Amino acid sequence: MRGKLVAGNWKMNGGLASNRALLDALLPAVAGLDGVGCVVCAPYPYLAQVQGLLQGSNLAWGAQDVCQFDNGAYTGEVSAAMLIDFGCRYAIVGHSERRALFGDTDDVVAAKYQAACRAGLTPILCLGETLVERESGVTEAVVARQLDAVVKVVGMTGLAKGVVAYEPVWAIGTGRTATPEQAQAVHAFVRGCVAASDRVAAGQVPILYGGSVKAANAEQLFAMPDVDGGLIGGAALNAVEFSAICRSAAEAAR
Ligand code: 13P
Numbered sequence: 001m002r003g004k005l006v007a008g009n010w011k012m013n014g015g016l017a018s019n020r021a022l023l024d025a026l027l028p029a030v031a032g033l034d035g036v037g038c039v040v041c042a043p044y045p046y047l048a049q050v051q052g053l054l055q056g057s058n059l060a061w062g063a064q065d066v067c068q069f070d071n072g073a074y075t076g077e078v079s080a081a082m083l084i085d086f087g088c089r090y091a092i093v094g095h096s097e098r099r100a101l102f103g104d105t106d107d108v109v110a111a112k113y114q115a116a117c118r119a120g121l122t123p124i125l126c127l128g129e130t131l132v133e134r135e136s137g138v139t140e141a142v143v144a145r146q147l148d149a150v151v152k153v154v155g156m157t158g159l160a161k162g163v164v165a166y167e168p169v170w171a172i173g174t175g176r177t178a179t180p181e182q183a184q185a186v187h188a189f190v191r192g193c194v195a196a197s198d199r200v201a202a203g204q205v206p207i208l209y210g211g212s213v214k215a216a217n218a219e220q221l222f223a224m225p226d227v228d229g230g231l232i233g234g235a236a237l238n239a240v241e242f243s244a245i246c247r248s249a250a251e252a253a254r
Contacts, residue, residue, distance in 0.1 A: 004222065004249035005163060005206050005229040007039040007124060008236025009064060009092060019046055022239055023053045029243035030059060035253030036229070038246045039090055040236065041124075044078050047086040055087065062090025065098060066121065068111035080119030091116045092231075094126045094146065096169045106149035113150050113162065123162040124231065125150055126210070127190070131170035139168075140189050147193055156198035164190060164207045165231040171211025173233060180220045180227070183209045187226035215244035222252035 014022070019042065030038045041062045042050045050061045067077035083091055093116060094109035104112075109125070116123040129142040143166065151159055166186050171178050178186075187207045195202035209221055210231030221227050229249050235241040 002204065002206050002228050004036040004253045005039065005208060006036060006232065006242075006246045006249045007041060007062070007090065007092075007163075007165075007208065007230070008232045008242055009041045009095070009210075010043065010236060011064065011097070011233060012043060013237055014043060014046060016046070016049060019049055020053065022237065023050070023059075025239035026243055027054070027057055027059060029239060030246050031057070033058070033246055033250040036246055036249040041090065041092055047083070047088060051087040060089045062088045062092065062121070062124070064092045064095065066091040066093065066112050066116050066123075068108060068115045070115065070118070080115050080121050083121060084119050089122055090124055090163070091121045092124045092126060092165075096126060096128055096167060096172060100169075106146055109146070110150045110153040114153050114158070117154060117158060117161055124165050124208070125159075125162055126165045126167050126231070128167040128169050128172075128211075134168065134170060139186060143186060143190060144193055147190060156194060156201040159194060160198070160201035160204045162205070164205055165210050166190060166207060167210035167231060173212070175212050177212040177214075177217050177221075178209065180224050183221055183227055184224035187224065191226050213245060215241050215248070218245040218248040219252070222249050 039060045041064050063083050066080050093112040098104040113123045127143045127146040129139040133142050191202050206228040208229045208231045209227050213230045213232050214235045
């Protein structure tokens with residue numbers, strides 16, 4: 001049985017003082033939660049700080065991206081092995097902001113997914129359609145294309161080693177959350193795509209929902225059978241909100 005997972009994506013926010021305050025408040029609030037894995041994905045320069053503060057706790061940490069190459073002349077990039085050095089367990093790949101603003105194509109995302117796995121990280125693969133795509137009825141085609149690009153490179157067994165996050169672009173940072181039914185429909189579609197070629201992998205892969213998740217809507221989203229947790233943006237910067245979301249996931253796991 002899959003447990004629940006809640007990952008916070010801090011995006012390009014934070015600083016030494018505010019990170020410490022956030023984690024100092026978060027640690028006691030999530031200590032002892034059963035049935036849910038809690039993760040924070042910090043900006044690269046703060047991974048050492050996060051490692052120092054979270055080592056030995058039940059909060060795991062990760063990065064928001066990773067380079068597709070293992071080492072060498074790639075100025076400005078950060079390898080999966082470097083993330084491992086700082087105790088990261090997870091790396092987000094294919095976030096819609098990276099796809100839209102930094103040119104991460106389906107093929108690049110697949111290569112990043114593979115590089116993360118190669119080093120022993122768990123990739124969190126983001127999929128999701130824009131508003132225009134949803135309104136033109138191609139949501140399933142878009143998420144299937146984004147998923148297939150990764151499966152083509154790592155296979156279904158590779159996919160089962162990671163985490164999928166469905167993040168409709170129109171719900172990110174907009175306050176316009178997908179309804180639990182809208183999320184469930186796409187999650188079930190994604191799981192069905194996996195099940196069509198590997199039923200075991202389909203049962204294993206956690207599928208998180210992301211897009212304006214807050215303490216107030218987490219419970220209903222996590223009650224959906226194919227919603228295995230959340231990838232949280234804005235609300236992950238607030239210890240009270242983020243810990244309440246983690247608690248909702250723990251309750252849903254019971
Ligand atoms: P918000 O929770 O701020 O909508 O962001 C979601 C997201 O992009 C997480 O990766």
